[in-house]
Amino acid sequence: MRELRIAAVADIHLGEDLRGHYRKKIEGIERRADVLLVGGDLTRHGTIAEGRVVAEELSGLPIPVVAVLGNHDYHSDCNQEIIALLRDAGIVVLDDESTVLSIDGVRLGVAGGKGFGGGFAGKCASEFGEPETKAFVRHTKEIAERWRRALKGLDADHRIVLSHYSPVKDTLMGEPPEIYPFLGSYMLAEAADAEGADLIIHGHAHAGTEKGVTPGGIRVRNVALPVIKHAYTVYCLEGDDC
Amino acid sequence: METPHYVAARVQRALAEDDRTAELGIRVDVRGEEIYLRGQVSCDERRRQIENVAREAAPGLRVHNEITLVEVQEAGEEEHL
Ligand SMILES: [Fe+2]
Ligand SMILES: [Fe+2]
Numbered sequence: 046m047r048e049l050r051i052a053a054v055a056d057i058h059l060g061e062d063l064r065g066h067y068r069k070k071i072e073g074i075e076r077r078a079d080v081l082l083v084g085g086d087l088t089r090h091g092t093i094a095e096g097r098v099v100a101e102e103l104s105g106l107p108i109p110v111v112a113v114l115g116n117h118d119y120h121s122d123c124n125q126e127i128i129a130l131l132r133d134a135g136i137v138v139l140d141d142e143s144t145v146l147s148i149d150g151v152r153l154g155v156a157g158g159k160g161f162g163g164g165f166a167g168k169c170a171s172e173f174g175e176p177e178t179k180a181f182v183r184h185t186k187e188i189a190e191r192w193r194r195a196l197k198g199l200d201a202d203h204r205i206v207l208s209h210y211s212p213v214k215d216t217l218m219g220e221p222p223e224i225y226p227f228l229g230s231y232m233l234a235e236a237a238d239a240e241g242a243d244l245i246i247h248g249h250a251h252a253g254t255e256k257g258v259t260p261g262g263i264r265v266r267n268v269a270l271p272v273i274k275h276a277y278t279v280y281c282l283e284g285d286d287c
Numbered sequence: 288m289e290t291p292h293y294v295a296a297r298v299q300r301a302l303a304e305d306d307r308t309a310e311l312g313i314r315v316d317v318r319g320e321e322i323y324l325r326g327q328v329s330c331d332e333r334r335r336q337i338e339n340v341a342r343e344a345a346p347g348l349r350v351h352n353e354i355t356l357v358e359v360q361e362a363g364e365e366e367h368l
Contacts, residue, residue: 050365062332070361079364089309117309244368251312251327264368271312271327275363282368 046284049203050077052108053165054277055084055248056269058117059098068102068236070276075107078279079148084114084248084268086161088127096127104134109146111137111155115209115249115280120160139207141191143199151284154201156192160210160233160247161185164226189232196240203282205238206263208247215257216267217250243282289319294345296350298322301344307336313354315341328350 047264050073057067074081083103088095096118103110112131114124128138137144142158163170163185172182191277196204211217211229228250237245238261245259248269255272257265295317302310310333313326322345328334338352 052362058329062330066330068360070359074362083351092304120309130309270329270359271357273363274357276362279365280368281365 046202047144047149048284049077049148049151049152049153049282050084051205051244051246051280052078052080052245052269052277052279053082053084053266054273055209055267056251056271057083057099057102058086058270059094061098062088064098064101067276071106074277076169076226078108078277080108080146080153081106081277082155082205082207082246083112083127084207084246085113086248086269087112087131088118091118091120091123092126093121093123093126093130096123096130099100099127100131100134101138103131108210109137110135110141111134111146112145112156113139113160113205113207113209115159122144141188141195142259143195145199145201151167151203152189153202154199154204155207156165156195156199156204156242157207158188158192160208160231161188162210162227164233165229165231166183167216168225170233183232185232188234189230192236192241193277196237199213206233206242206245208233208245209249209265211247211250211253211265212222212237212245213257213259213265214218216247216255216265217253219254220250222272228253233262234279236265237261237263244280266272291319294322294348298341298344302337303342305340306332308340310337313337317345317348320348321351323351323353325353327355329357329359331356
């Protein structure tokens, strides 16, 4: 089994004003990577017009592209339409589900979705009190449950979780601690740790840091564009022969 | 004079909620009559719009636009996991 080269980025926040810019930076990506994962916040306002720019920038690449949406992509209540137009452009969009790609006979499983907040163990919101608070926490809990199911059924040689929100605090370092509950939730990490994965990719924390690890030992990488400062970063998953 | 704390909060909300900006990651600090904007954006047009929205949300204050432009580089280094 050969090594897999995973290109990843998040928070590209495209709009009419950046049309063509991102595409230029990813030309030739097929020489460096086998797949491109995009961890949400594809747009700024989540409009259909911006969704079309994203579809143009990411479609027709020689390697498969797997994406999830971010909070910005929900802002105009067109998230379902954006998912549909990205899928029409040949992009695999995960909305709390999984996919398996076959790359030279190596099966790469990717599971995930937008994710959500709530905070981290010891300093997190709980499903208690006002309906608004309960709904907030329940949203994350239901997402984590769907990820668990998606991972459980995922038969592949390598497994990656793709998210927008962060599963751990490590990669938020640089963000004000007061907003951690809006940047991620430990429940996302808990789901991945329960079912197992090789890597978790996320974005959303523009001022955070790249590298972290879950309590269960899964590597976490925050690939928000302002963090990695490159069009994408490449992570290599070793094959048997190395 | 309005408490700087609340001015900063109002500007921060305006930057997030105004359609011209939709920026959640800008740090806003108010000191007396001066307002400081810090963060990173990917083009000059966005940096200018942030300044405009901040100025409208805090009329009369002097805006210091210290936002940096991040020029996205082509491809980063590889990491072997
Ligand atoms: Fe973002
Ligand atoms: Fe985000």
